[in-house]
Amino acid sequence: MTERPRRGGDSAQILDGTGLARSLREDVRREIADLAGRMRRPPGLRVILVGENPASESYVSGKTKAARESGIEAETIQLAAGSAPQKLLAEIERGNQDDAVDGLLVQLPLPPGHDPRGVFDALNPLKDVDGLHPENIGLLHQGRPRCVPCTPAGILALLDANRIPIAGRRAVVLGRSEIVGKPVAALLTARDATVTLCHSKTPDLPGVCAQAELLIVAIGRPGFVTGDFVKKGAAVVDVGINRLESLEGAPEGLRSSARIHQTIAKKGRVLVGDVDFDDVSHVAGWITPVPGGIGPLTVAMLLGNTIRAARLRMDGTS
Numbered sequence: 001m002t003e004r005p006r007r008g009g010d011s012a013q014i015l016d017g018t019g020l021a022r023s024l025r026e027d028v029r030r031e032i033a034d035l036a037g038r039m040r041r042p043p044g045l046r047v048i049l050v051g052e053n054p055a056s057e058s059y060v061s062g063k064t065k066a067a068r069e070s071g072i073e074a075e076t077i078q079l080a081a082g083s084a085p086q087k088l089l090a091e092i093e094r095g096n097q098d099d100a101v102d103g104l105l106v107q108l109p110l111p112p113g114h115d116p117r118g119v120f121d122a123l124n125p126l127k128d129v130d131g132l133h134p135e136n137i138g139l140l141h142q143g144r145p146r147c148v149p150c151t152p153a154g155i156l157a158l159l160d161a162n163r164i165p166i167a168g169r170r171a172v173v174l175g176r177s178e179i180v181g182k183p184v185a186a187l188l189t190a191r192d193a194t195v196t197l198c199h200s201k202t203p204d205l206p207g208v209c210a211q212a213e214l215l216i217v218a219i220g221r222p223g224f225v226t227g228d229f230v231k232k233g234a235a236v237v238d239v240g241i242n243r244l245e246s247l248e249g250a251p252e253g254l255r256s257s258a259r260i261h262q263t264i265a266k267k268g269r270v271l272v273g274d275v276d277f278d279d280v281s282h283v284a285g286w287i288t289p290v291p292g293g294i295g296p297l298t299v300a301m302l303l304g305n306t307i308r309a310a311r312l313r314m315d316g317t318s
Contacts, residue, residue, distance in 0.1 A: 063105075223276040
């Protein structure tokens with residue numbers, strides 16, 4: 001693969017996740033048509049949602065809509081916010097035992113009182129399309145993944161589609177969550193990047209991040225990463241999705257953005273990432289937008305994982 005020249009200054013290239021996701025979903029649609037014929041039914045995806053978090057409801061709606069459009073039989077089971085942890089675990093076991101369910105996903109975050117790791121442990125690892133069961137995490141770290149967590153898989157797909165080199169590059173991952181930070185660090189390591197995994201207790205975060213040629217940001221703080229964190233010409237992937245209805249308490253970079261003010265004035269809210277896009281785009285060589293970057297790819301990878309889970313169960317392999 002021929003790598004593209006690195007870019008910098010005020011000409012950062014936008015990494016278009018929407019276009020790539022559209023192409024990947026077309027591939028998925030063709031695979032599903034073939035698979036459904038062999039299985040004599042469409043692959044099945046069940047999403048379990050606990051509570052009425054508007055953002056989670058929106059994500060789940062988008063996932064099930066995309067699945068149905070691709071030919072997957074998708075359903076959502078929604079439990080009340082006050083549901084006991086035992087009720088969620090019982091619903092997971094029901095999905096584990098249902099032969100029509102090939103992929104099973106519990107939407108995160110969970111309301112207080114639920115133990116996410118206990119939820120991961122309860123999933124049938126062959127149906128775990130988010131790749132969060134300990135067995136699947138272990139396989140990932142051994143370099144023989146079954147289902148790769150959807151967002152990290154989308155990040156790697158976007159880098160590859162844009163011919164951004166990984167091997168031999170210095171990568172910094174900002175955020176050590178089970179869903180994004182840790183698995184994407186493992187994937188980058190397996191691709192021969194030199195990886196630093198940062199978190200809230202890392203001293204001199206801007207200095208560490210500014211050494212990276214690949215900077216993956218998943219810290220959950222709107223506009224946290226500014227140009228001072230970024231090496232000129234670096235590829236910056238923003239995983240954050242933050243819904244703001246006002247800029248009160250927001251970082252100065254967001255508060256001074258005319259674009260963001262106009263969006264709030266027009267729509268009453270704005271979606272921003274963990275990266276100050278206006279500032280960082282003048283330093284980075286490549287940058288993902290929010291929305292339109294990693295989000296659509298997460299959904300595309302979920303569909304691909306559902307197909308993989310269905311094939312594994314149909315073939316009787318692990």
